[in-house]
Amino acid sequence: MDNREVHSGxxxxxxxxxxxxxxxxxxxxxxxxxxCTECQRRKQKCSRYWPCFHCDxxxxxxxxxxxxxxxxxxxxxxxxxxxxSVTQMKESCYYSHELLDPLDGDSDGSDVDLEGxxxxxxxxxxxxxxxxxxxxxxxxxxxxxxxxxSKPCLDxxxxxxxxxxxxxxxxxxxxxxxxxYQNWCHRAYNNNHVELQWTALLLMACACSxxxxxxxxxxxxxxxxxxxIHRLSEKYHAASxxxxxxxxxxxxxxxxxxxxxxxxxxxxxxxxxxxxxRDLRAAIQVASELDINREEITEEITDTLSDYNLEMGRxxxxxxxxxxxxxxxxxxxxxxxxPDFCNLKPPEPLLDEELAELDPSPGLFMWLQCxxxxxxxxxxxxxxxxxxxxxxxxxxxxxxxxAARLPPHLSLRNPDxxxxxxxxxxxxxxxxxxxxxxxxxxxxxxxxxxxxLSMDSPAEDLRxxxxxxxxxxxxxxxxxxxxxxxxxxxxxxxxxxxxxxxVAVLLCSAVVHDIDSSMPMRELALRAIDxxxxxxxxxxxxxxxxxxSYRILNRIYDQFLRPPTTGDTRRRKRQRV
Numbered sequence: 001m002d003n004r005e006v007h008s009g010x011x012x013x014x015x016x017x018x019x020x021x022x023x024x025x026x027x028x029x030x031x032x033x034x035x036c037t038e039c040q041r042r043k044q045k046c047s048r049y050w051p052c053f054h055c056d057x058x059x060x061x062x063x064x065x066x067x068x069x070x071x072x073x074x075x076x077x078x079x080x081x082x083x084x085s086v087t088q089m090k091e092s093c094y095y096s097h098e099l100l101d102p103l104d105g106d107s108d109g110s111d112v113d114l115e116g117x118x119x120x121x122x123x124x125x126x127x128x129x130x131x132x133x134x135x136x137x138x139x140x141x142x143x144x145x146x147x148x149x150s151k152p153c154l155d156x157x158x159x160x161x162x163x164x165x166x167x168x169x170x171x172x173x174x175x176x177x178x179x180x181y182q183n184w185c186h187r188a189y190n191n192n193h194v195e196l197q198w199t200a201l202l203l204m205a206c207a208c209s210x211x212x213x214x215x216x217x218x219x220x221x222x223x224x225x226x227x228x229i230h231r232l233s234e235k236y237h238a239a240s241x242x243x244x245x246x247x248x249x250x251x252x253x254x255x256x257x258x259x260x261x262x263x264x265x266x267x268x269x270x271x272x273x274x275x276x277x278r279d280l281r282a283a284i285q286v287a288s289e290l291d292i293n294r295e296e297i298t299e300e301i302t303d304t305l306s307d308y309n310l311e312m313g314r315x316x317x318x319x320x321x322x323x324x325x326x327x328x329x330x331x332x333x334x335x336x337x338x339p340d341f342c343n344l345k346p347p348e349p350l351l352d353e354e355l356a357e358l359d360p361s362p363g364l365f366m367w368l369q370c371x372x373x374x375x376x377x378x379x380x381x382x383x384x385x386x387x388x389x390x391x392x393x394x395x396x397x398x399x400x401x402x403a404a405r406l407p408p409h410l411s412l413r414n415p416d417x418x419x420x421x422x423x424x425x426x427x428x429x430x431x432x433x434x435x436x437x438x439x440x441x442x443x444x445x446x447x448x449x450x451x452x453l454s455m456d457s458p459a460e461d462l463r464x465x466x467x468x469x470x471x472x473x474x475x476x477x478x479x480x481x482x483x484x485x486x487x488x489x490x491x492x493x494x495x496x497x498x499x500x501x502x503v504a505v506l507l508c509s510a511v512v513h514d515i516d517s518s519m520p521m522r523e524l525a526l527r528a529i530d531x532x533x534x535x536x537x538x539x540x541x542x543x544x545x546x547x548x549s550y551r552i553l554n555r556i557y558d559q560f561l562r563p564p565t566t567g568d569t570r571r572r573k574r575q576r577v
Contacts, residue, residue: 039052167428197247200247207237213229254312257313258316260282283316292316315363329443362425427485431485438474450513472528500536511529
């Protein structure tokens with residue numbers, strides 16, 4: 001071996017010219033910074049983050065796919081580039097080339113040598129074993145376990161999660177979750193390997209459970225942990241997110257998907273929209289990696305996922321579509337997932353060979369919401385922005401037909417309540433469907449409540465104003481009825497507070513734009529606004545969203561609608577003088 005000079009900054013034994021390193025780094029940067037497949041097909045400039053600007057505007061977030069290193073070049077080009085890199089390394093290496101000879105000696109051009117590395121075009125994704133670690137041997141797992149409360153408090157949080165929070169959207173199956181929780185406790189407290197994915201899901205479940213805790217559970221947790229319930233919720237959520245970041249990409253399973261969905265629910269309860277959309281996009285990406293968002297399930301997917309994971313993945317995808325449509329309709333935001341609802345299926349009665357579903361299924365009401373969203377999205381491009389009378393009539397007809405097809409125990413009119421005592425969550429789900437139904441009937445009439453109208457206005461506008469006021473009052477009445485049965489445990493349910501604030505502001509706008517005080521049901525609208533203010537003032541101690549909503553609504557009411565008092569009249573006279 002020649003005694004060549006080794007310059008400082010180079011590794012001993014390998015002489016790597018700067019030109020080779022710079023060229024390889026530039027090629028790597030060019031590969032990773034390529035546009036998504038849709039922008040490449042349309043020959044548009046891509047923003048290079050998921051979903052990109054153009055795909056998000058076209059509501060094609062599910063089709064926004066960035067090519068990997070394997071997709072940039074053909075297998076022959078990649079093989080030639082790899083051999084060229086090996087040759088360059090041989091020329092710069094001082095040691096023997098015996099380790100590199102077998103790779104260079106492959107002359108048949110087959111894919112066998114590169115298939116194990118993932119460079120072959122025939123390489124297929126196989127089932128990945130969840131990442132596991134042993135307590136005391138992984139600092140990330142140790143920090144996550146230390147964030148959890150004591151075993152009795154943890155049991156109480158899990159019970160509250162399965163009995164209350166989970167039935168809001170039914171993202172996890174209670175029997176399977178409890179079985180896996182018992183197995184996790186047995187392994188974790190005996191210093192055996194535990195799955196990182198399921199540990200992250202457990203922490204996120206605790207974070208959501210603290211948001212809907214009863215007064216007795218809140219006092220026990222605060223006494224045990226020495227922190228407020230809001231700080232504990234933040235603590236569990238942050239620990240779950242930190243553990244998620246340690247799991248490498250490509251190690252996705254159904255637990256990761258459910259964790260991101262519960263994280264979105266956690267942000268949604270706190271009215272933190274940017275974080276909610278971020279984690280919902282992450283859930284869509286995980287669902288795309290697991291191939292559960294396809295219209296047809298192939299044999300490759302069934303070999304990768306078990307029957308239980310496949311069914312729960314479908315239900316998670318239904319939840320994603322329902323949330324995307326709901327908040328998109330409420331805040332007039334484009335959908336981040338594909339607008340096609342036809343591939344969604346109702347929950348199966350049998351999850352696997354041993355685990356059966358409850359009858360009636362708690363996951364049915366989420367599919368029913370997607371059915372309504374699919375019917376409206378297929379008929380109208382923007383259901384909330386309808387101006388023509390015929391379109392509004394067609395829109396309301398679709399909602400009425402959907403409501404008429406609901407099962408008896410979830411019917412909006414004269415429901416069958418015989419199962420309510422055995423299944424308390426039926427009452428919550430029925431109110432949820434009622435709120436979405438009345439909100440859908442109100443949506444196309446919203447713009448007609450913000451127009452300046454008087455008795456001399458066109459008859460069609462006055463009719464739409466009357467119908468909009470009627471459905472706004474009915475919608476608000478349903479929300480108040482829900483709060484009577486939900487207070488105080490479920491008062492942090494975010495959609496209810498958002499709907500109350502939204503309808504109250506809409507009624508304020510209708511009263512303000514009433515030129516000659518001829519608005520139908522004007523007095524009822526003013527009393528409904530007063531009732532909304534009282535509700536927000538009562539709930540501001542239980543939910544931060546109610547506190548913010550009360551301040552905004554109270555300022556609007558004081559400025560435009562509150563009758564002037566004697567003190568206000570004297571103050572105005574002094575200002576004139």
